[in-house]
Amino acid sequence: MQSRDNTPGQNHQEPTYLPVPFPKAPPKEPRFAALRAWWETAWEEDGILHNMWQDVLSAPDAGLRHMALWLxxxxxxxxxxxxxxxxxxxGEVVLQALHQLLTAVPKVQVGVDTSSGVAAVVDQPVRTYIAQHSAGLPVDGSTVYTLWLLTGIVGLVLGYVTRNNGVRAMWTAWGTATEQHPRSACPFRD
Structure with missing residues (x-):
């Protein structure tokens, strides 16, 4: 076996499969040199960023009417x-509060006489009507009753506060729709 030592006196031949050295590439300019050059020119005396910064600094003195349009x-x-x-x-807060109001834990008992006195004249027939006609609805009878009350209260308050005839007409229509039909049974009628 032949030794591969580089000792003088031996006939040593260089292998032919070694890679050929490539010439070195010229040095590249730094990666962000173009960005740095733009940045420096933008902040010069008449550069875009310098002018925008001057617009921001002069805005409090110029007021809204005379400040730069972009600002x-x-x-x-x-x-x-x-x-x-x-x-x-x-809106989310109002809707959440309305949801809690309409799905309150202590449900209003519809169809049960819980009112007395003058309020019972209007309230009890409405509770009875809602109890009879809300069976097939996707909402409870207590939710329908709460919406009925809420519509009347909102119509009354907004009609008084805004003095708007449309809202007053809504409250009048609410009261008219609430009025009991003459043929229906009323516990207070003879």
């Missing part, structure tokens, strides 16, 4: 977005 647009979009988010949150 006014940004403020308006931010304000409208905030108003939409607040309206959505308020």
């Amino acid at each position: 006014r647009a940004v403020l308006m979009v931010a304000g409208v977005s905030f108003a939409v988010l607040m309206a959505r949150a308020a």
Whole structure:
């Protein structure tokens, strides 16, 4: 067996399968050099970022009417977005409160005489009617009764506060629809 040592006196031949060295590539410019160059020119005296920063700094003195249009647009979009988010949150709170009101744990007993005096004249026939006609509905009779009460209260309060004839007409229609039909049985009629 022949030794592969590099000792003088032996006839040693270089293997032909070694890779050929490639010339080195010229050095690349830094990765973010173009971005850094743009950044520096944008912050120069008449650069875009310098001018925008000057618009922001002069906005409190200029007021809303004379500030830069782009800054006014940004403020308006931010304000409208905030108003939409607040309206959505308020709507969720109102809907959750209405859901709790309509699905309250102590259910209103529909069809049972729980009122007395003058309130019973209107209340008891409505409870009886709702008890008789809410059997096939997807909501409970107590929910229908609560909605009936809520409609009357809202119509009365809004009609008084807003002095709007449409809301007053709604409350009048609510009262008229509540009035008992003459042929139906009323415990207070002879």
